Amino acid sequence: MRRIAFLSALGISLMLSACKDRPQSRATAEDVAARVNGVExxxxxxxxxxxxxxxxxxxxxxxxxxPAELAAARLQVLEGLITQEALYQKAERLGLLPTEEEIIQGVQQFKRERGLSEEGFQRTLRELGQTEEQFRREIRRQLAIRKLFDREVTPRITVTDREIEEFYKANKAQFVERRGFALSRILVTPERDNVPDDAIGAEAAERKIREIHEQLRRGADFATVAARRSEDPLTAARGGEWGFFPEMTEQFPEALRARLLAMREGDITEPIRIGNAWLILKLVRRIQRDRELTL
Incomplete structure (x- = not known):
């Protein structure tokens, strides 16, 4: 299960981090992993x-x-980059490159879907190690690939209502909302995260997370504090919103899972140290029993 989770996260990373521009100068032979029609x-x-x-x-x-998971991850990333490059080249040959207006709309959609302000967007770019121009070029690539799919693949896909119903009946176990937790978080690390109010070093990180906890204990709004002080740009831009986690997730230690089970909606945890990072979690919503989803 952990291998699947790690590789799935890598797939998301490929989409969100975006490939940097291909180098203009040729790479050394030792550094070339693959060539796609001459593009390294x-x-x-x-x-x-x-x-x-x-x-x-x-x-x-x-x-x-x-080591085995890491090797599999590197292969998955390489395969993803090869596929993206091949698809982009085909879209380019077919004249399916997006217009400047479509690229602008794509950037705006990225911000809307993640609830990013302009400041939050710039923080995300810094976290990804990209300039805005590099990001726009990657949006251009993704839109071109989407146009290719819309022209070459989507028209050939037909799914009838009967097929949908049969799939639902055969896969009912997949259509269940599992009991679990919707969480927000504030993250502080001792690393250099290139964010405002960055804590550098173990002592500074612990001091900062305890200051934040005291702010929250005195009634400060969690979303506001997360947006201003969390060192995870992606969740900070959403006011700390982290996501939904099944009750039996392997991502949390048993002690933390027990703590969450004892909390009420709206409660926050004390500062929690996991590895080098410090977390404060807020229980936003809890689903206490599995619920079957219907068509």
Whole structure:
């Protein structure tokens, strides 16, 4: 299960981190992982994306991947980059590149879907190690690939109501809302996160998380504090909103899961240390029993 979670996160990383522009100068032979019609994909590019996800996983308190998981992850990233490049080249040949207006709309959609203000967007770019121009070029690539799918793939897909119903009946176990927790979080790490109010070093990180906890204890709004002081740009931009976690998730230690089970909606935890990171969690919503979803 942990391997699946790690590799799934890498897939998300490929989409959100976006590939940096291909280098203009040719890479050394030792650094070339693959060539797609003469366009080089480098080992350093693969390693950069894997390392980015490793840092994100460590911040969430997840155990480091095993050597086998790491090797599988690097292969998955490489395959993803090769596929993206091949699809983009085909879209380019077919004249399916997006207009400037479509690129602007794509950037705005990215911000809306993640609830990002302009400040939050810039923080996210810094976290991803990208300039805005590099991000716009990646949006251009993704839109071109989407146009290719809309033209070459989507028209060939037809699904009848009967097929939908049959799939639902055969896979009812997948259509269940599991009991669990909707959580928000404030994250502080001793690393250099390139965010305002950044705590550098173990002592500074612990001091900051305890200051934040005292603010919250005195009645400060969690979302406001998360937006201003959390060191995770993605969740900070959403006021700390982290996501939904099944009750039996392996991501949390047993003691933390027990703590969450004892909380009421709206409660916050004391500062929690997981690995090098410090967390304060807020229980936003709890689903106490499984619920079957219907068509």
């Amino acid at each position: 994909i480098t080992i350093s590019e693969v390693d950069r994306l894997v390392e980015q996800q490793l840092r994100a996983s460590a911040q969430q308190g997840q155990a480091p991947p095993t």
